[in-house]
Amino acid sequence: MKHTLFGLCAIVFSCFLMAAAQAPEREVKGNRLISRSDPAFTIQVPRSAVYLGAERWDLYDVADCELHLFVEPHPDKTVKAMYWIQFEAFLPTNEHTYDYSKDELVTFGGRAFWKSSNFGPTNNTPRAGSDGERTRQMMARAGYKLPAERMSVRLVNLFDESRRKELMIIYAEDLAPSGFIASQLLDGNEPGPEWKNIEQGLVERAMKRIKLSHESSK
Numbered sequence: 001m002k003h004t005l006f007g008l009c010a011i012v013f014s015c016f017l018m019a020a021a022q023a024p025e026r027e028v029k030g031n032r033l034i035s036r037s038d039p040a041f042t043i044q045v046p047r048s049a050v051y052l053g054a055e056r057w058d059l060y061d062v063a064d065c066e067l068h069l070f071v072e073p074h075p076d077k078t079v080k081a082m083y084w085i086q087f088e089a090f091l092p093t094n095e096h097t098y099d100y101s102k103d104e105l106v107t108f109g110g111r112a113f114w115k116s117s118n119f120g121p122t123n124n125t126p127r128a129g130s131d132g133e134r135t136r137q138m139m140a141r142a143g144y145k146l147p148a149e150r151m152s153v154r155l156v157n158l159f160d161e162s163r164r165k166e167l168m169i170i171y172a173e174d175l176a177p178s179g180f181i182a183s184q185l186l187d188g189n190e191p192g193p194e195w196k197n198i199e200q201g202l203v204e205r206a207m208k209r210i211k212l213s214h215e216s217s218k
Contacts, residue, residue, distance in 0.1 A: 024054040024066050026087065033068055033085055039159040039167055041109075044211040045070050045083045052138045059131060062096060064089045067131055069138050074174070077144050082152075083210065084135055084170040097163040100156050106203075109212025111157055117199050119151035119175055119191075120182045147174035149182050151198065153206050171206035 026035045028051055033043040049070035059065035070083040090096045100114035107113070126132035139145065152172035159165060175182060178198050185195045 022056045024056050024068070026054070026066065026068065028054070028068065031070070035087065035167075038087060038089065038165055039157065040214060041167065042213040043085055043169070044213070046072065046209050048072050049081070049083055050142075052142050052144075055134055055138065057134075058091065059088065060129060062091060062094055064091060065131060067134055069135055071139065071142075071144055073144055078147050078174070079139065079144055079150075079172075080147075080174050081209075082135075082150075082170070082172040084168075084172070086131060086168040086170075087166075088168065089165040098156070098158055098166050099163070100158070103154075103156070106155075108155055108157075108207055110214075111159070111212070113155040113157050113169075115153060115155055115203065117151070117153040117202065119149070119185060119195065119198075121149050122146040123148075147176060149175040151175045151178070151202055153199070153203050155206070169206075169210060171202075171210060173202065173205075 025037075026033055028034070031045050031047050031049055031051075033045075035041050035043070049072050052069040052071060054066065054068045056064070056066040066087040068085045070085075071079045072081040074080045100116075103114040103116040105112055106115045126136060136146070150172050152170055155169045155171075157167045159167060180194065180198070185192055185198070187193070191199075
């Protein structure tokens with residue numbers, strides 16, 4: 001009996017440690033996400049954004065991933081704008097590094113970020129176990145739904161020389177208010193000239209609505 005109880009206690013304790021290890025490191029206060037390390041930033045989104053929570057897990061068993069999600073909804077709870085903030089670091093079990101050299105390098109919040117953008121329908125099925133799947137699950141649990149089509153900009157900061165850690169911010173909007181549907185923004189299989197103007201406005205709104213500060217201790 002003692003051995004059984006000891007075994008049960010060991011299992012419970014082990015589960016507790018596993019849960020604790022997966023607890024988010026960053027703190028959210030209202031519309032402010034406070035990261036005290038890797039990197040030390042405070043990230044602020046508009047007060048109208050609703051915080052849907054955080055999830056932390058081993059992404060594909062190669063990286064420690066911590067995801068925080070905010071949304072601004074239309075009255076029917078369709079997502080008008082989304083703020084997806086993710087901290088990632090490769091696990092010590094591998095030697096992978098991040099490479100965004102195909103993206104455009106821009107300055108955001110006083111730091112270098114790699115920028116890419118896209119648009120399209122939202123009826124695709126995300127890869128099982130992916131961070132994209134997690135965001136959809138978080139929205140569904142909270143009663144929100146994606147618009148039929150969306151546009152988004154991804155901004156990635158590799159904040160140390162190892163290139164094994166990253167801060168990724170994805171800002172997405174409902175495409176409908178732009179007055180276009182996705183097929184109208186394509187020239188063959190590539191984005192057409194109309195997309196460049198729309199993209200510029202999207203990036204400007206992202207950098208205006210998301211504020212980065214190095215004051216992470218407040």
